[in-house]
Amino acid sequence: MTLDQLPENKTGIIKQINDKNLAIQLLAMGFILGGEVKIERIAPLKDPILITSGTNYISIRKSDAKNIDINPDL
Amino acid sequence: MPTISSKNKPKNIVLIGNPNTGKSTLFNSLTGLNQKIGNFPGVTVDKKTGSFNYKGTKINVVDLPGTYSLAPNSEDERVAKNYIENTNKDDLIIVVVDATNLKRNLLLFSQIIDLDKQVLLVLNMMDLLQKNKQEINFDKLSKSLNCPIIPINAILNKGINQLKEAVYNYKENKNSFLINNSSKTIDETMLRINKINKIVDDVFTENGKNKSYLLTKKIDNIVTHKVYGYLIFFGILLFIFQAIFSWASYPMDLIDNGFSLLCDYVSTLLPEGIANDLIVNGILAGLGGIVIFVPQIAILFAFITILEDTGYMSRVSFLMDRILRQFGLNGKSVIPLLSSTACAIPAIMGARTIANYKERLITIMVAPLISCSARIPVYTILIALIVSEDESYGIFNLQGLLVMGLYLLGFVTALLSAWVMKLIIKSKEKSTFTLEMPVYRAPRWKNVGFEILSKVKVFLFDAGKIIIAISIILWVLSSYAPGNKFEEINEKYSNSSLDKSETNVLIASDKLEASYAGIIGKTIEPAIEPLGFDWKIGISLVTSFAAREVFVGTMATLYSVGDADNTLSIREKMMAATNHKTGEKIYTKATTFSLLIFYVFAMQCMATLAIVYRETNSIKWPVIQVVYMGALAYLSSLLVYSIFS
Numbered sequence: 001m002t003l004d005q006l007p008e009n010k011t012g013i014i015k016q017i018n019d020k021n022l023a024i025q026l027l028a029m030g031f032i033l034g035g036e037v038k039i040e041r042i043a044p045l046k047d048p049i050l051i052t053s054g055t056n057y058i059s060i061r062k063s064d065a066k067n068i069d070i071n072p073d074l
Numbered sequence: 075m076p077t078i079s080s081k082n083k084p085k086n087i088v089l090i091g092n093p094n095t096g097k098s099t100l101f102n103s104l105t106g107l108n109q110k111i112g113n114f115p116g117v118t119v120d121k122k123t124g125s126f127n128y129k130g131t132k133i134n135v136v137d138l139p140g141t142y143s144l145a146p147n148s149e150d151e152r153v154a155k156n157y158i159e160n161t162n163k164d165d166l167i168i169v170v171v172d173a174t175n176l177k178r179n180l181l182l183f184s185q186i187i188d189l190d191k192q193v194l195l196v197l198n199m200m201d202l203l204q205k206n207k208q209e210i211n212f213d214k215l216s217k218s219l220n221c222p223i224i225p226i227n228a229i230l231n232k233g234i235n236q237l238k239e240a241v242y243n244y245k246e247n248k249n250s251f252l253i254n255n256s257s258k259t260i261d262e263t264m265l266r267i268n269k270i271n272k273i274v275d276d277v278f279t280e281n282g283k284n285k286s287y288l289l290t291k292k293i294d295n296i297v298t299h300k301v302y303g304y305l306i307f308f309g310i311l312l313f314i315f316q317a318i319f320s321w322a323s324y325p326m327d328l329i330d331n332g333f334s335l336l337c338d339y340v341s342t343l344l345p346e347g348i349a350n351d352l353i354v355n356g357i358l359a360g361l362g363g364i365v366i367f368v369p370q371i372a373i374l375f376a377f378i379t380i381l382e383d384t385g386y387m388s389r390v391s392f393l394m395d396r397i398l399r400q401f402g403l404n405g406k407s408v409i410p411l412l413s414s415t416a417c418a419i420p421a422i423m424g425a426r427t428i429a430n431y432k433e434r435l436i437t438i439m440v441a442p443l444i445s446c447s448a449r450i451p452v453y454t455i456l457i458a459l460i461v462s463e464d465e466s467y468g469i470f471n472l473q474g475l476l477v478m479g480l481y482l483l484g485f486v487t488a489l490l491s492a493w494v495m496k497l498i499i500k501s502k503e504k505s506t507f508t509l510e511m512p513v514y515r516a517p518r519w520k521n522v523g524f525e526i527l528s529k530v531k532v533f534l535f536d537a538g539k540i541i542i543a544i545s546i547i548l549w550v551l552s553s554y555a556p557g558n559k560f561e562e563i564n565e566k567y568s569n570s571s572l573d574k575s576e577t578n579v580l581i582a583s584d585k586l587e588a589s590y591a592g593i594i595g596k597t598i599e600p601a602i603e604p605l606g607f608d609w610k611i612g613i614s615l616v617t618s619f620a621a622r623e624v625f626v627g628t629m630a631t632l633y634s635v636g637d638a639d640n641t642l643s644i645r646e647k648m649m650a651a652t653n654h655k656t657g658e659k660i661y662t663k664a665t666t667f668s669l670l671i672f673y674v675f676a677m678q679c680m681a682t683l684a685i686v687y688r689e690t691n692s693i694k695w696p697v698i699q700v701v702y703m704g705a706l707a708y709l710s711s712l713l714v715y716s717i718f719s
């Protein structure tokens with residue numbers, strides 16, 4: 001499953017990021033492989049989304065979220 | 075004191091760190107300067123330099139844009155990375171980190187250590203650490219990282235002296251973080267992160283709730299809400315507009331009256347003649363035309379600074395990204411576009427945070443279409459010519475509505491122009507919107523005050539200098555004529571049958587027309603006649619190219635002819651002005667509207683063009699900007715003039 005499919009307020013674990021530049025950027029912003037990620041808010045027009053991992057709190061576009069493989073928490 | 079400072083050789087220190095960690099706040103408290111600070115990532119987009127003296131040693135400080143790692147994603151991050159990579163061996167790098175988020179912040183630190191640089195680690199935001207009930211074992215952390223650590227609170231100046239002392243006493247130190255750092259790969263980065271996390275877990279303890287983060291989430295539940303989010307944003311915009319164009323009128327009236335008194339007083343002080351004319355009508359009237367707008371400028375800057383200080387701007391970017399994308403812009407264009415209402419220059423530089431070059435370029439190209447503070451004087455003077463202060467439409471003041479209409483016109487045109495450019499400019503580069511949402515902070519009133527003060531100073535002095543320079547040039551150009559034109563005019567009226575004062579008015583206006591300024595105006599008159607403009611307006615279009623605020627002073631100088639005792643205000647003079655050919659009033663509804671529209675669209679600001687040139691590194695873009703905005707201005711004015719006449 002990829003991050004863009006996760007509904008609001010749900011969490012998952014980041015497995016892999018399939019775009020090298022995006023991966024390095026997200027790692028540096030605190031979204032690490034094996035770390036938790038939560039969808040805080042989907043923008044009113046369905047894109048972009050607000051995500052958190054711990055107290056790291058950022059906005060990304062769905063097109064980038066599609067490149068993030070996750071294991072959703074049940 | 076050269077004797078003291080020559081004792082020791084100067085040291086260089088460089089501030090670097092993640093965005094929004096307080097580097098510029100620290101820079102300001104070290105150097106006593108007033109670099110811009112704000113609560114969003116990407117406030118500083120260029121390197122800034124300053125210095126201080128400590129125990130007889132001069133210490134040069136460089137403040138860099140923030141960056142999350144040494145793999146930059148945008149121009150501002152590239153500036154930081156390039157600077158760090160090219161520092162000298164004995165330059166001391168101060169990595170400023172947010173103490174409440176060590177794990178993330180230390181990645182950059184570890185990368186810089188491995189560049190083989192001399193590093194000192196500064197933990198900022200100690201107040202927040204306490205508030206969030208977090209603790210750090212400094213000694214242990216310092217040992218694990220093999221690097222001196224200084225905890226500080228940059229806002230309250232705590233720990234600054236210890237930092238200076240540490241810089242002064244810094245001993246060269248060989249250090250490395252990862253043994254085999256190959257390239258900037260995902261694996262390598264994860265190795266670093268895992269090592270950092272182990273170290274931090276060992277020294278960092280949390281004893282309660284992270285209050286600032288929880289509060290931030292609560293506020294965001296409302297601020298980014300599907301409905302309230304947009305309502306709040308437009309509510310705030312309306313509120314700012316109301317404040318600028320209605321509440322500011324009280325202090326403005328006071329200033330207006332004060333200046334009239336000053337002008338009267340000065341004109342009686344000086345002997346009658348041309349110099350009196352220059353000082354009273356050119357310089358004083360021109361300056362008065364600017365000073366009166368200080369309350370509006372101050373209010374505008376106050377609100378923008380408050381919005382930037384709280385962390386709200388990042389949320390607006392989030393809400394607007396999807397919409398702006400449609401027009402070839404980016405959510406990150408929000409800050410440049412909103413701050414363009416104050417001035418396009420910092421706005422254009424701020425576009426550096428937009429990673430995608432095409433979106434950044436489009437933001438730069440359309441930002442000057444947003445009405446800036448320099449247009450406020452022009453709009454106000456011109457609108458007063460066609461509607462009186464107490465006319466209203468329903469419950470709305472008509473002057474206010476018109477100003478709002480001009481702002482909207484500028485904004486909508488910026489969006490449409492962006493859309494057109496999106497279709498024309500080709501780019502395969504990916505567009506992203508990856509932006510950190512900072513925790514909310516209360517606005518710091520001292521910062522707001524400083525920001526207002528410095529912006530008003532720039533507005534007054536920079537504009538003031540231009541106004542004085544242009545007034546003098548204009549005065550010279552209008553006081554001299556080629557050949558013996560002036561004598562011929564004197565001759566022509568020498569045996570006129572009219573009484574003396576009437577003759578003088580005629581002589582003065584003929585002379586202005588024959589002067590160099592008149593010749594310039596007359597030369598462009600045929601081109602602007604279809605827009606309803608005469609040669610005097612032509613002259614002011616030329617002088618406005620230096621800066622739009624000059625319009626008021628130019629008008630004052632040109633229309634002072636025939637008002638020997640300086641009793642009339644600029645507005646009254648303009649109202650009374652008539653066409654030299656037809657004898658009809660110049661500022662009819664058609665001409666005034668046409669001129670207003672011209673000022674909304676035309677690219678009349680040298681300083682902005684210079685910045686566009688610098689930021690795009692090519693003469694092509696400022697030229698295109700002048701041409702497309704000029705064409706837009708000309709055609710719209712033509713249209714408006716023919717509709718109303």
Ligand SMILES: Nc1nc2c(ncn2[C@@H]2O[C@H](COP(=O)(O)OP(=O)(O)OP(=O)(O)O)[C@@H](O)[C@H]2O)c(=O)[nH]1
Pocket residue numbers: 091092093094095096097098099100110111112113114115116117118119138139140141198199200201202226227228229230383515518
């Ligand atoms: N609570 C607290 N806030 C701080 C402290 N130092 C700075 N800030 C705030 O942090 C925010 C960012 O400050 P800046 O100095 O602009 O940060 P910067 O690192 O220069 O940011 P960029 O230029 O965007 O990289 C501002 O809102 C400051 O008021 C501190 O010690 N404590």
Ligand SMILES: [Mg+2]
Pocket residue numbers: 097098099110111117118138139140
């Ligand atoms: Mg800064």
